[in-house]
Amino acid sequence: MPTRFNYDRLAEMLGQYDMTPSAAEVQGMLTGLIASGTAADSEELMTLMTDLAYDGNPLPAELKHLLQQQAEEVQASLSDRDMGYQLLLPEDNAPLADRVQALAGWVQAFLVGFGVNQANVGNTSGDLREALDDMVEISKLEFDVEEGDDAERAYFEVAEYLRISAMMCFTELGRHEASSSENNKTLH
Template sequence: MSDGQRFHELDDALTAVGGETGAAEAHGLLCGMFCGPQEPEAARWIAHVLAGASAHGDAARGCLAALTEVYEQTRAALENEALEFQPLLPADDEPLETRARALGEWCEGFLFGLGVAGSEREHLPKEAAEVVNDLGQIARIDPDAGADEDSEQAYTELVEYLRVATLLVRENTATPAANGESGPRDRLH
């Protein structure tokens, strides 16, 4: 399944239960939580994502299955030494406005997730703090800026920046065990 299909599957599942959080924001939240001093519990993330939703019956089961799958895939991608992590966003054939809006929502979710995880900006290493500030700026993206070749290129560069930024912040904030490492390391506590 492509990332675009996975995005729509999760977004549809969240909509089916009346979720107030979309797929991009939910994934950003999860990634931010994974950048904390402890690996997040799936149940805690799911509780944040489904706050305010009315999940019942088949729709609830489907949504929980989709969220659990995204959690497991994200954890595996973040722990992968081949750096295969990708932010969960709409497919490239979606209108730029839709993709840009999702990009901003992903950043908002990420920043919230950092807070939920207990990673405070003022305690981040300088390079990670700069990245977090950048994500705050990207969260305010104007999705109605217009679609042209330069905008498409800028979007592509921002997605790659999110990918690398997430890995950088995680490297600077997560505990050694969360990064698949052993032994003490100077980490954010």
């Protein structure tokens, strides 16, 4: 699934609005919200992003549109049968320390977004609860980054684990909520 955003482009766009979270953190937050049941096209999502990522200040129309586009892309990629969801991180040729920092920011922001709907956790599978526990532990780690093949391999393994965990969360919580809201729309 082709993506509209890459890390550098989104970072540049968000920087125009003095947004505090990084591009990885914004995507992590959106993913956490959507994967746990907030619909990408809901006003609730924009209200939450205003509070969580823009210090409660009103979102400029262009920024709101940008976040809405990214939210729709996140939801579409999480729904993709070919497992097309990808974490928005710096390119592979960026320094490993930068990529690890972005990865740490992504998981912390995912947990913030996910935490908004955390009441849903009680009904999840043991596998998902374990993955969420692992994400919490990963978010607490302080990474001492040394360049090398082992460090690169570890980075990719953690990134892949987080990607799969986010999709698992969406499958159990977000997809159910999205189809419930679609059913409610057709009943009206």
